[in-house]
Amino acid sequence: MTPARPEPSHAVTVVGIGADGWAGLPDISRTELRQADVLLGGPRQLDLLPVECRGERITWPSPLRPAVAGLLADHAGRRIAVLASGDPMFYGIGRALAEETTGLRVLPHPSSVSYATARLGWPLEDVEVVTLVGRPAARLAAALHDGRRLLVLSADATTPGEVAALLRDRGYGPSRMRVLEQLGGDRERTTGECTADDWPVTHPPGDPLNVVAVDCRRSADGLRLGAVPGLPDEAYEHDGQLTKRHVRAATLGVLAPAPGELLWDIGGGSGSIAVEWMRTHPSCRAVTVERDPVRADRIARNAERLGVPGLRVVTGSAPDALTGLPFPDAVFVGGGLTAPGLLDACWEALPGGGRLVANTVTLESEALLADARRRFGGELVRLAVAHAVPVGGFTGWRQAMPVTQWAAQKTLNPRPGDDR
Template sequence: MRSEDVVTVVGLGAGGWSDLSGTGRSALDAAEVIFGSARQLALLPDSVAARRVPWPSPLLPALPALLDAERGRAVSVLASGDPMFHGIGATLVRLLGAARVCVLPHPSSVSLAAARMGWDLAGTDVVTLVTAPVETLARWLNPGRRILVLSAGAQTPAAVAGLLAARGYASSEMTVLEQLGGPGERAVAGTAGGWVAPAGDPLNVIAVRCGDGPPGPCVAGLPDDAYAGDGQLTKREVRAVTLAALAPVPGRLLWDVGAGSGSIGIEWMRSHPSCRAVAIESSADRVTTITLNAANLGVPGLRVVHGRAPEALDGLPDPDTIFIGGGVTRDGVLDRCLAALRPGGRLVANAVTVESEAVLAAAYAKYGGDLTRLTVQRGAPVGGFTGWRSFMPVTIWSVTLCR
């Protein structure tokens, strides 16, 4: 491959040119075209003779044409810190392939923040709010945890402080690290509940040491009262068994059909940051509730579709796994869901009525899989004593398609 066909991505810190290695400087000196943000391009000295092209906004739709226009020229791209850590380097590799991208990394803002705080990076959670809502942070809150938050701008620290306080973590210590590695580096510290610092530099990382607060379990089966709703909720014990049957895998997409309060899709997404879910629900009020529950439980990225299956399934991205929590007796729902799964895909359906049980029994006879019936009893007061209160039995059918 010709050297002109390779795009060189140079990681640049807040210190600019003076922080670059000799290799990074040589790459930029040899470039004919340099892409980067206006802020990054301004950090280059006049001695760099390449034509400087600021990124347009939005960037991603324009990126292929921009690069194609410069084929045959020596092209470099400026990136903030480590280009492969939530950076343009990973985007370019997806677009061009690894063979056409040469990455010269700089320490990431997370590495610098961990160094400043004296935190073991391997034992620290990293959350990006650059393109995600602040509610995403809620999933990571637990007493004593250390979290580094990649900020979207100058207003993010106040938003993080507000969320921490609202979720019972007002005592959490916050340190806002601005312009890490640059001449204007600064740290501002305080507690979430007492956060009064004005908006500072937009280039910042927020170090959070969680104080005492309500713990957030990491396994399936959150308490029922974690969810708002009208009672249309897969109960905790059944939910834990259902999630085990669904078997979440990182990166996989779930359809939660007849989502009710959204608990299955929400806990699927909580199982790993890369898990995705689409909740399909016919009730407008429940759609609002699902959206609220997803934000409260730290997965605001849950996609909610208002509609009734099977019609509402048209046009959705192909799922890896499907859960049917409601509507299995409706004509076409089960057949449409089975048809949507690729080989190796998994379907789990729950039933509480005789009619829905009959549908699952017929499907089990035709496709095989596993059929399970659960009865949950919880202790409850009976006068001055305690007795067992039974919930409706739930039948669970699970199957992996091998067609």
């Protein structure tokens, strides 16, 4: 019989622990914690360990992420065990540790999401998870769709109230809510179900360790927002500077956002292109550049209301305002095309495979796009939209101003020094 291969030695082990504490840990996790020279974790997690865990106990500082590398370096050569809530690789410290050390060993515990779906009888694959731990509550707005089920990872005891307020404000007051506290522990509790409209009256803040379950229901007068680009124009606060719905949908189709990509939206106006780029996937990022400070503030409000508060708004004129920005994967120019050197600066900033799309309604800018096509290639398209309107007692077509669009993709030759 071949002898079992010995387990490799791991300098850092991350141990998932639940609200049931030491009693809920398997033997392998207990052994690791007993043998550790250093025990890293939050105060609540460290307090769950018995005295037989003799390692030096160190509480995570705040902010946590910048301190990870230094703490690991300070204790190099010692056996380190890191405590994490539930599954360390699900919105947990495991990600940061994996980025800082090789050979990380992870001993997971059931996550709060697994416990919650088990208690609710909700199939996990049909549930969307949104974390508000260290993130603004406005992120939740992008996940609101009638009939969907959400689990919200709470930052503290005030999060359920914030969730209820956001649901009411976004037209989802009839949504059914429950709060599940201390999941897996002996103090586990689930609140009775009620609507977001009723929440402030019946539910004062409870336990800070909680998950909010939301069964989304849109109110009769709530604005319906779909999952693809081309949101209704009335979803935006604007002063007329807005890429209209049908042109916006066509523009996002050519920009072709993919997970993790970054967009430069130049001449942001109301921010609609950047907002809908970010709504396509939670990992999509965008920077919008707008020279008018009033419009820049309006863009930030639109981004928050529509669920992408992470949109970065730069107040300034391009191309000067582009200096120092992270390199984009795609660029949209909706305004300022006649600024000297703008198109060249945008093209130069793109990596191989990057896309540049520019829209205009003026003859002067159209000439610039024709020249850009001659130099860089791509496609020129004219987009024309007409709306049916009353004409006396009949109906006729009212033509909107046609939009000339240039779209080009850079060849896959990388920029000098581009290591992406």
